[in-house]
Amino acid sequence: MSKGALHRLAMTSTWMLVAVSLAATAGAPDAGTIEQQWRQANSKYDGARQAVLKQVDAQAWSGPFQPDWSSLAEYKTPDWYRDAKFGIFIHWGVYSVVAYKGEWYPRHMYEREGQYANYYQHQIATYGPMPQVGYKDLIPKFKAEHFDPAAWAKLFREAGARYVVPVAEHHDGFAMYDSKLSDWTAVKMGPKRDVIGQIATAVRAEGMKLGLSSHRAEHDWFFEYGRRFDSDVNDPRYAALYGPAHPLQGAKGEDGKEVDWTFVSDAYLDDWLARSAEIVQDYHPDLMYFDWWIGQTRFSGALARFASFYYNQAAARGQGAVLNYKLDSMRMGSGTLNIERGQAADIRPQPWQTETSVSQDSWGYAEGDTYKNPDEIVHLLADVVSKNGNLLLNIGPKGDGSIPDEAKNMLQAVGQWLHANGEAIYGTRPWRQFGEGPTKVAAGTMQDSKTAPYTAQDFRFTSKDGRLYAIELGWPDDRQAVIHAIGADMKVRRVTLLATGAEIPFQQQADGLHLRLPTSPKGLHAYAYRIELL
Structure with missing residues (x-):
């Protein structure tokens, strides 16, 4: 075992002792109990999960790619994506009903102290005290009564979008699709509709490509603040929704860089891989998007298995697949880099993407949020495309499924510009200078x-x-x-x-x-x- 491996083992062991100590001090279940409760809550799907994983591994080794980073580095971004240039991102879920400061409400509503204490205060003042009321009790309020996927897709097409990427599951762990591996889905609760399936049908009917986004990796720790006091996060009956909720920890490695030492179990990695693969198997997205935490070291093997599976199954259908990642979560060239709310300084040699939102602060709908103007979005689009990139522009629909007027007006303005000037955007490539x-x-x-x-x-x-x-x-x-x-x-x-x-x-x-x-x-x-x- 190398010195680095010994160091990592020592740090991980130390963290586990600290985590147990912190949990015990706070009166919450210790790390072992947390993991046991979560695994027990998900045990009803063990057979189905293993069946998906078996299919993943069969496909991961059957095709042009293998689940190792050297093989995956041979990936090439398909031309449809390079030509598309402009897509729409959609953050919509239970958090949209609350409409309080965005999509991280489920985490911050359990923070009783510090800079986010106003979320907790808002929650108990609006919905009731804890532990009697928690995030689970907001799900019935998410009815999506004005959700019209055909109208959404028509608006996106008129805005000039060539692909659409709804969030299939955010950090809160509530699946917006018809998952066979969870009871906490939009099909079984809340809207009682296959939101992703209906968006997929409408988007493809308008001639656009379908992307899907999964933020489930971060669910491993997302509800951790609910562990620190008597909240419903600690109730074993809801462990399948709230997840392991391990404490999010950080430490510096030998190179001085920040390293995430948060505990991630093998069981959680299997669950993440199966849930991600299920999305691909059921909806065949042209693009898959992962948030930043898949770059955590423990995800590396599962991520390589997913990437090989995804690329190979797409190749078998003659489908050009795109896998978006952030920061250094994947090896250079093995996927398509996404820069969150940012730009590149110059032409990048490989295709890339930036994502930003029509609103200044949040991704999900938030009352009182401020919005950018069309000049900012058009200028960003021109800059990004000139540097070999795509723009993924996010909107946050309201909880009832209606799109805020500010977002709708923005999309219409961008669409009018692209209708007149799209020849300079779609299908283009960088010139000798950006x-x-x-x-x-x-x-x-x-x-x-x-x-x-x-x-x-x-x-x-x-x-x-x-x-x-x-x-x-x-x-x-x-x-x-x-x-x-x-x-x-x-x-x-x-x-x-x-x-x-x-x-x-x-x-x-x-x-x-x-x-x-x-x-x-x-x-x-x-x-x-x-x-x-x-």
């Missing part, structure tokens, strides 16, 4: 509100079929624009403003391509030019 201009992008995760507003001197470039596209992110007051990247060595034949179809007079000079612009078209957010070369 753009030019004075505005510097704040690159990296969680940076989407830190980039200064763009100017009329900021351009983003794309290319397709021998044509160059320049997207101007503002309109100059003097109606004079210069694209410095297009020098005298490039012979321009024609420049067309896509939104109007008007030819734009131009001159090529030593410092670039000079454009003489007409009166500014209204409400376009950004201005795309088709530049044809000799």
Whole structure:
């Protein structure tokens, strides 16, 4: 055993002793009891789970990929995804009924102290005291009485989306699909509808690709604060919903980096893998998305098994599959990187994606939330596409299934821009440089509100079929624009403003391509030019 392995074992053993001590001090079940209660609650599905896992392993070894990272690094992102450029993300679940500060309400409602104590106070003031009332008691209030999947899909298509990614299960552990491995589903409770199945049918009927998102990995610790006092999280009758709820712990490894030492059992890894595979088997998504915690070391083997299974079963159907991951959760090239609420500094050699929400703060619907404006979204789209990426734009429907007007208006505005300028977006590839201009992008995760507003001197470039596209992110007051990247060595034949179809007079000079612009078209957010070369 290596020194590093010994170190990890020692740290894990130390953590287990600390976890038991903390749990005992708080009056909650110890770590062993927690795990035992959760496994007992899920034991009714042991046979079905093992059957799914058997199918996973059979498929994982039967096809172009094997469940190891060297094999998975041979993956190539399919062209449909590279051409699509724009998708819609949907965070919708029981938490949408509460509509209080977003989708992390289920966790924070059990925090009685600290910066999130207002969630707990809101919960008991609105719904009643604990342990009598908990998250489980919000499920009957989630009726989705105005949920119209066909109307949703039509809106998304009109917004210019080419794929749609609803959350199949968030950290709260409530499945929005017809799971055969859980009683806590939208089919058996709440709406009593296969929400994911109905969205899938509607999305595909509109000609869009279907993606599905699973955040179940984080469920291992999501309800941990309910362990610290007398709450329904500690009631064995609800262990299948609240999960193991192990304490979330952190420590620094030998390299000085933060390492997550939270306990993850083999049983939980099997459950995660089976539940993830079940989604693939039943709905055949073109894209699967995982949140960041699959990067925790204990998930590595199960994640490789899933990726090989997913890619191989898709290949058997002739389906180009996409697997989104965050940070360094997967080996470079084995999937498609997703940067949460962030951008890239330059053209990335492999296709990637950024995700952001129409609202400033939350992913799920929250009353009183503030929303971005269409300029921000269109500019983000142009920047991301110019750097070989896609934009996944999130909305949070209300608990009744209606889409907030602010989100609907945003989607319609983006759709109008794409209808006029989509030629410069869809099916394009990066040019020799992504753009030019004075505005510097704040690159990296969680940076989407830190980039200064763009100017009329900021351009983003794309290319397709021998044509160059320049997207101007503002309109100059003097109606004079210069694209410095297009020098005298490039012979321009024609420049067309896509939104109007008007030819734009131009001159090529030593410092670039000079454009003489007409009166500014209204409400376009950004201005795309088709530049044809000799």
